Amino acid sequence: MHSAWEEAGWERLGEGVARRRMPGWDETIGVIAGSTGVMIVDTGASLRDGADLRRAIRGVLGRDVTHIALTHPHFDHVLGTAAFAGVEVFGATGLADLLLRERDELRRDAERHGIDAHAAAEATDLLVRPHHHVHDELAVDLGDRQVILANVGPGHTAHDLAALVPGRHGAPAIVFCGDLVEESGEPSAGHDALPQQWPAALDRLLALGGEDAVYVPGHGAVVDAAFVRAQRDALAVRFGVPPSS
Numbered sequence: 001m002h003s004a005w006e007e008a009g010w011e012r013l014g015e016g017v018a019r020r021r022m023p024g025w026d027e028t029i030g031v032i033a034g035s036t037g038v039m040i041v042d043t044g045a046s047l048r049d050g051a052d053l054r055r056a057i058r059g060v061l062g063r064d065v066t067h068i069a070l071t072h073p074h075f076d077h078v079l080g081t082a083a084f085a086g087v088e089v090f091g092a093t094g095l096a097d098l099l100l101r102e103r104d105e106l107r108r109d110a111e112r113h114g115i116d117a118h119a120a121a122e123a124t125d126l127l128v129r130p131h132h133h134v135h136d137e138l139a140v141d142l143g144d145r146q147v148i149l150a151n152v153g154p155g156h157t158a159h160d161l162a163a164l165v166p167g168r169h170g171a172p173a174i175v176f177c178g179d180l181v182e183e184s185g186e187p188s189a190g191h192d193a194l195p196q197q198w199p200a201a202l203d204r205l206l207a208l209g210g211e212d213a214v215y216v217p218g219h220g221a222v223v224d225a226a227f228v229r230a231q232r233d234a235l236a237v238r239f240g241v242p243p244s245s
Helices: 047-061 095-101 103-112 117-125 198-209 225-239
Strands: 011-014 017-021 028-033 038-041 067-069 088-092 132-134 137-141 146-151 161-165 174-176 214-216
Touching: 011 214, 017 047, 028 047, 028 161, 038 047, 047 117, 067 146, 088 095, 088 161, 095 103, 103 117, 132 137, 132 146, 146 198, 161 198, 174 198, 198 225, 214 225
Parallel strands: 038 067, 067 088, 088 132, 174 214
Antiparallel strands: 011 017, 017 028, 028 038, 137 146, 146 161, 161 174
């Protein structure tokens, strides 16, 4: 029997935890529901994406998103943020300043990837920057559960944030990795990547989640710790970083 999440087109990952792989760029959007709060992990590539996600989550849960965690500053993960009015936004330390400083580059990047120019301009003009800056780890209370936000980067970008949902009732922990981990293709190392530091970021990610966790890439299917470790080692070879001990 399908859950309400699956009937709405989401992949259920655990009790109160689901994700959607968005059309277009296949970016993962996560949702974590507690008794008093609902967190969304990333917000899509446009205000329309954000509004669609807001309505979809309300349709399943009967209540609205209260918290947003942004895993990194790329357009397909942040441009839907303004569709969530009055929501507390979290990001790695420095993300808010970067989004302000590079607003025009964010708009241009969205346009280069096929976002309509008017939609890209509207989303970047209205973009809500993080109110809460995660330097190391931060526990966010959603009522009967906490989400641990961890600044595990730099790597894919200078401002990579992961979200750990601790396991309960014998279920494994779930880690939303952002684009530090990609399953549907080779990890993308753009002009803003810090490849020499990326393998160490994955070491921190594995330490955060542990061996038995479910790891949710920024793009692609859910993976395990062995996959993350293999990707870590492949990145080390690719960028000439010594293997982990």
